[in-house]
Each structure stands twice: as structure tokens, then as C-alpha cells.
Amino acid sequence: MGLVLTMQLRPSLVDYGVESQLPVMVGLAIVREIGPVITALIFAGKIGSSIGAELGSMKVTEQIDAMTVSGIKPFKYLVATRVLATTLMLPLLTILGDAISLFGAYLGVNIRSVTSFSLFFLQVFKSLNFSDVLPAITKTLFFGFAVGIVGCYKGFNSSKGTQGVGISANSAVVLSSVLIFIIDLLAVQITELLGLN
């Protein structure tokens, strides 16, 4: 992500004679937008579909009904735990994703020129403010919540046997991806309203 972004941005910046600003631009783009959104979309593809398929399969094989008749609340045991996990883990994964992307960007910068590791990251971190990091990480909490709740909802409402499990997994990814973009849009508006941009 960071490597590709760097290679795509370089020619334009060279044209304007601001190639030295490459780490700043890449850093801001990754931390504020690309890192959270791309990580959330991958997360929706991997975890959202897996939750949808797992709960869908439990639904069609009557495992959820078995829990209910044993007097165990499936919502508490299956939904609450998964939604909590996705909400809390996505911000951590985003931080990891950002770090890997920034390292990729550092490699990208060094393909055509020579910049030291410390200089690159000094430039990146110098350009970042609290108001860049906090809204970006905060919105990933909502992305994670959306992925978890959509996956669980689709899984719980699975029907039509094994075909239904596939449909649940698929629609969990599609719906949570759309929700991620909608939440992202709202997050930008709210950040602007709060003067954090």
C-alpha cells in the first residue's frame, strides 16, 4: 500500500519540484485515510465473511437453536463476544497496517533516491498531529463494530441450507464494505465540524 502509493505519487511531486515532501504526503495519506479504510476493507473480507459463514452454518445446522433450548442466550455468547472483538481489534490492526505501509513507503522512496530510515520517519512523524491520528483511529472502532454486527446479523438470518451460508458470508462483506465507506464519510464530516481537520 505505502510502496505503491509512493511510486504513484513521485512523478507528480517531481513535476512540481516538491519530491522532498513525499514522506509527508504519504504519511498523512496513510495515517488519515488509506490505512484505516484499506485495513477495514480487508478486515471485512476476512473476518466479516468468516463470522457470517460461521454463524450461518451454526444457524442452518440448528446449533444456535440448540443453545437456545439449553437456556443459553446466543446473542450474549455468539454476538456480543464477536462484536466486542472486532470493535477492539480493528484499531490495533490499523496501527499495525499503518506501520507496515509506512515501512513500504520508506522502501518506495529508496527505490529512486536515498533517504535514511530515521530521516524518513522523522519527516513523517513531524507532519502528523494528534488531530490526524485520533479521528483516524477512532473511526476504526466504528468500522470494527459495523463489520462485527453485520457479520452476526447476516449469519443469524441465514436460511436455505448451505447455499444460504454462502449468501450470508458474501452479503456480510458487501454490506460491511458499504457501511465502512458511509461511516468514513460521516467521520470526515464530523471531524470537520469539530475543527480537527
Place this chain on the structure above:
Amino acid sequence: MELSKAENIIVIKDLIKTFGDKTILDGFNLNIQKETNVVILGKSGSGKSVLIKCIIGLLQPDSGSILVFNEDITQMNEDELDQARSKIGFLFQSNALYDSMTIRENLEFPLLRHWVDIDRAEVDRLVSEALENVDLLHTLEMMPSELSGGMLKRVALARTMILRPEIILYDEPTTGLDPVTSREIENLIIKLQKKNHTSSIIISHDMNCVKNTSDLVVLLLDGKCYTQGTYEELKQSTDKNIKQFFE
């Protein structure tokens, strides 16, 4: 509440359940006495499974009442239903074992969530005892995917019995099993019923199972209780709706 053997533990009155414009149960009535095995007989799609799902509270009927130990299941909230369900076991047609858990975990799961103060040694003892009852103690650490259909059914039966329910609902316990395994399951149902003094409702259209396990056979037809009697009484009937099951 202590009930004498002759008292009704389940009383179903005027039960109606529809799905869209299709009426599945149309004023169904039935009384079930303590320590009795009742087999509900009916064609596929006649509403047998819907009936037992209404009894356990998985489906809400449109009208009518289901009294279990004199308490109406249809009027209960979720917490009250959970309490009532601790007295009712349900053996699913698909077994419904949790496929991400070992057999031990499958059996422990309801125990640990219902009896929160239970100690580890007691859990182990109850799990071993339940598996011994179905002759599958050696499967303790195996996954459900490693077991055959008949073994899965026996484990599911062990899990159903582990909370010591007073009523057990069996949804087609022998469907899809070979005759020898079916016979084993039927014998287990009878053995466990005698040992634990439970009452059972068995949904089946396997006539061997009906013959071997029933004290009372109820024929469900057009959403109603068409007739009821012992296996032999129904077998001797000349009514064509009854005869077709025994031919």
C-alpha cells in the same frame, strides 16, 4: 411442583400456528402424562417439528396454550422460558453438536452455563457418566467431525440428558440411520427413560421406532390430532388415514 404419575405434565390446547397463509397447526389438542413416551406420527410437512418447536418455545404459536408443569409456555418472557427449558431436553434431527468444540466441551457447555457453582470434579463426573450411558466414553477428546452418524446421535442424546430434564423432545431420532443403529438409539431412549423417569415426545415416521418406543401414538393430520391410541390399537384400525402408516 410434584406431580403424580397420572397427572398431565404437558397440556396443549387449541394450538394454531400459521406461516403466511398456510395453516400448519389448526387447533391441536394433546395431554401428556408423566413418564409416558408419546410418539407423534404424521406425514412430512404435517407440522410435527413445528409442534415440538412450539413446546420448547423456539416458535411462538398464533393462538392456543401449551402448559408445561402447569405453566403456559406461550405467555413466558425469555428469562422465564430459559428457566422452563432447563426441565426440557431437545434432541435435534441434525444432532446440532457444536462442531468447533470437542465432545467433552459439547457436554460441559450447558452444564457450566446452567450450574455456575458446579466444581470441576463434578463436571468431569457428570460428563463421563453421560458418555458412559451411551457407551462412548472413549470419544471424550474427539471432535464431532470424527464420529459416525450413529455416534453423533448418541452423543447428542448424552448432551440432552446431562441437565437431567424431566421431559425430552426427540425430533426424528432414527432418521438417516441404518436399522441396527436405529435399534440401538431406540433401546437407549427406552433405557434412559426408565433410568431417569422422564417423559418423552418423539417425532417419527419410522414405524419400528414408533412400535418400540411408544406408550401412546398420536396421529397428526391436517394440523389436528386425528386420533390417538397405543401402537397395536392404531395398527388394527381400518381407517385409511391410519392404515397407510402401517402398510
